[in-house]
Each structure stands twice: as C-alpha cells, then as structure tokens.
Amino acid sequence: MAADVSVEGVRKSYGDVVAVDTVDLTVGDGEFFTLLGPSGSGKTTTLRIIAGFEHPDVGRVTLGGEDITNEPPYSRDVNTVFQDYALFPHMTVADNVGYGLKVKGVGRANRKRQVEEVLRMVRLDGYGGRRPVQLSGGQRQRVALARSIVNRPKVLLLDEPLGALDLKLRQEMQVFLKSLQRELGMTFLYVTHDQEEALTMSDHVAVFNEGKIEQVGSPNEVYERPATEFVAGFVGTSNILERDGKRFSVRPERIELNGNGEPGVVVDVIFVGAYTRILVDTDAGDRLTVVRQNDGSGVEPGTRVHVGWRDEDAYEVTPQHTLEQEVR
C-alpha cells in the first residue's frame, strides 16, 4: 500500500485569523518530508489537519490515494509524535508503547514482543517497567517515538519533536531519526522551525510563511536556489540586493572579498569560531554579510575591499509581500 500523502487546497481559519491559506502538498511514499517555517506560519496546523485533530474549512487530505478528510484521528493510519511527548503519566513505558496495539486488540504475548522490539530499536531496552517521570527528556522523546512507530503507521507525523532537547542531544537525535526512517522505510512528515534541522534530515522541505507554502524542494534547492526573498532569509543567511528593479539573493559564503566587483569598506569583523562573519558597506549603499573560513588571514575593519561573486551565485527572488504591493 502506498503511503503517500497529499493535501489539496486546504484552508483553515480561526475566527479572523487564517492559519493555513490554501496549501497544496504532495509527500511521496517513504520520504522524509519537512514542513519548515517560523511559529504561526501554519506548519503545525497543516500537520494537525493530516493527523485529523483539525478539520479543514476547504480542501481535502488523501493518504495512499484515499480521501481521509472526514476520518476521525483514530481511524487514520498515521501516528503523531507530540511536541510535549504526551506520554500517559499513569502508565509504564511498556504500557505507553503498547497502548495503540492494545486498543487494536493485539494479544498480550504478541504485544509484549513488539513493545520489546521497538524499545530495543529506540535503545530503551530494559526501561519498560519505568514511569515516564523517571526518564530524562531525551528518553521520553524516544518513548514517544516508540509508541508511534510500534503501530507501523503509513505516515509518522512529528511535531517539533526535538524542540525541548539541548543542542547536543538534538543533533544526535537528528542522525538517529534519519537512520530510523531509512531502516523502517516509513514516510516521515516532520515539522520544525529550525532550518538546520530541516536541511540535515529531509528529502524534501516545504517552507511555510503566513499560512502559505513559499517553496518546496530538496534541501539543496531550497538553500542554493531560494525562490522567494522570505526563503532566502529564513533558510540560512542571505544578502538581498536590488539591481535594475530586480531582487537577487547571494549567500554570504559565495562572496569574494578581493574580487573585481563593487568597491566597499569593511565595517565589522565578527569571530564565530570555525568561521568569521565580515560586514561590508559597499559604496553603492548595500550592506553585505560575507563569511570566511578561519584560515588565519585576518581582515581589519576599515579595510577597502572589492566584493564580487559569480553570476550563477546570484539568484533572482520574488520580493516579499508582492501581493500586498500589487493590491496597493
């Protein structure tokens, strides 16, 4: 059975606030697909519509070609990993993980075996008898993961599952999630506001802004060829330049300091560790961010430079708020 998800013309508003504004999305079978965007951009609402917790005002959701728009959450073959994990505090880890199987009427012995297997998969073997309160944040996160994947859903929905973890653990979990997804061959639909997380793990990324999708593409496409000014600014750092009435995005690491381009002056040099961020004011009046590997060569503020980049590193982007400008 195919486990592809499609969201067609979905719109959802709460009173006057439009949370999701006509979103179209196709997620392929077995993909790691990320919905990326700032808070309030509609990514979580879209996920909740797919899970069945919200009903769209218009549009439809299909799973493996079947329309599930009007199905309640309990009859959809998807499972969710919640941001706050939502582990049942009155049950042991094993009971939490086995809950979905128990509800489906899987027998005790079979259930026990499957729970143990999945706990081993998330490296929590031997923790079945504990209560959620006795676990660390990272362990709880893995229990939540185990509780969802034990049901072998067609699609696993993950709502900012790593948001509460510290940086180091988050990076470990990113690698782990990606390998788990490959191992299971399960479709993962992942919501995050962390662009690095999205780029690291995904096969495809949909960038959300104000209830709409700005761009869908592979991490590489989204980063290297941002379609809009918003994507250029939200995914990584970008310099937006206006030339001949058109707007271009140039990534800081693609700018040459001693090229034969526009003249300017270094105004600030910021040491960030592995690299240095250099701010340059061009004589034309733009401020550019340039990133240099720390190779030992220092640049002092006040130095005159000539910034330059290859033509193919400057991408034309759709200006932000085009719509509003058109209306005006």
Next chain:
Amino acid sequence: MAERLDRAQGLGGNRAGARRRLGGALWRRPRLKGASLLSPPVLAFVLVYVAALVALFVSSLWTVDSFTGLTIHSWTLDNFRELWHGAAYHTVAVRTILIAAAVTVTDAIIAFPFAYFMARLAGPRLRAVLFVLVLLPLWASYLARVYAWQLILNSDGLLNWSLGKLGLPAANLAYTNTAMWIVFSYIWLPFMILPVYAALERIPHSYIEASRDLGAKSGRTLRSVILPLALPGIVAGSIFTFSLTLGDYITPVLVGGTSSQFIGNVVYDSVNGAGNLPFGAAFAVVPVLVMGAYLLVARRLGAFEAL
C-alpha cells in the same frame, strides 16, 4: 558594602545585621525555612485536632454509672461490646454508611460530566458562570437549604404539586431514606464537582489527542486515560461527600423519618439525652474507623498515584 550602606542610612547596625544573619541562615538551610513555615499550623493542628481525637478515643473507654450518672474513669471496652452486640446500632451504622456511599456514588456520577464540560468544553466566560452556579448554594445557610428541600418533598410540597399537574401519582418521599439520599446528594455536590474539575482541568489536551491518535475511540480514551487521571480528584471529592454525610445529624432529623437515624443522631441522643458521653464517643469512633479504612482502600486502588 551593605554594612556601609546601613550606616550611611543611619540604620542600627545591630538590628540590620541580625536580620541579615537570620536571612542568611534561612537561605542556607531550607529545612529550617520549612520548619518555621510549618510549625505554627502543625502546633494548632496538634492542639485542636489531634487532642480532640485523643479525647474522643480516651472517653470512649470510660463508662457512666447508671445509678449516679457519673463518669467512671476506668478503662473498659464495655461501650464497644455494647455496640458490637446491639442489633439496633448495627442498623444505624449500616444505614449511615450505605447512604453516605450512595450519596458519594450519585455525586460522582452527576459531577463528572458536569466538571468535564466545565474543564474541557466550556469557554472562559461560561466556565465562570458555571463556577458561580456551583458555589452559589454554599453561600446560603445549610439549614435554609435543607428546609427548602422539606418544602419540596412534603406531601403537599412542590414535587407532588408538579407531579399532580403532570397527571402523575404523588411520590411520598418526605421523611424517608430516599429523601435523605436526595438532600445529601444535593448539598454535598459542589464538594465533588470542584476537585473533579481541578483534576480534569490538569489533564493536558495532548493526552486525549495522543489516545485518539493511537486508535482509541471516546469510550476507550475515557476509560484508559481520562478516568485514571481524574481518579485522585474523584477520590478527593468522595472523601468530602462520604465523610460529610457520615458525620451529619441535622438532615436526618429534618427530612429523615423516625426510622432514619444516623450515627450522629445516636451520638447526640446519648450525650444530650442519656447523658452518656462515653457511649456517644465510642459510637463516634466508628465513622473515624470507616474513613480510615476507606482511605486505605483508595490508596490500594492507586487513587493517589497520579498526584
């Protein structure tokens, strides 16, 4: 630096210093802080509550000389022996406990859906209105409310009048155990609604979503997630409704019949009527023991585990 400031402001160096030393001591020793917070209420608790309870137990072991009416201060289990063998006392105790249990179950059944609606479905404004409605009866005197029920349940009261208007036969509930059950259930209902509401309100919505997400329909979610997590609230409420009914003696007099005596009524009669305080004390020990047993059972059932 602080000392210099104190001096500059003309503060008595000694007093400020002592205050600072005290503050420092409390900061360094959280136990000391806890002890100083707890000792006044604990002292009051021991003096008023425990002392009264001990007095009750002690006096229940005394007897009264049937000729002189004077209390004999010697240890004996005679009172308890009399209770154990007296069939009439059994009837009263069993009636009291059964009605208290019936009231508790009734209140739990009524309170749960109401509290659920308040906690999970009502908007903030409607919730405030419902809160006021729940608490409003508590502002009226207990006696006034029981008398109001007398007017409703009397043979020519509001209930029979309404039934008559509907062409139904009259229900003669006045002065029966049923009347007591209805009135107690009404009077103690807020004490069940509030803790159940508090427990339900504390359940994060994501637990319910997670349960539904994992394939559970409403009934299953209620049984496996909501009820177990609301159980501490239900038990807390039941402790109120059960113990308040167990100890009451006014409602049985006002709406109960001649054969509706509660333990409290027997205690009242033996102290104020027969002048036998030790026997009254002995019978009053019974609800205390029942309550203790009830709490133990509740703990066994895991009612306090989700706290």
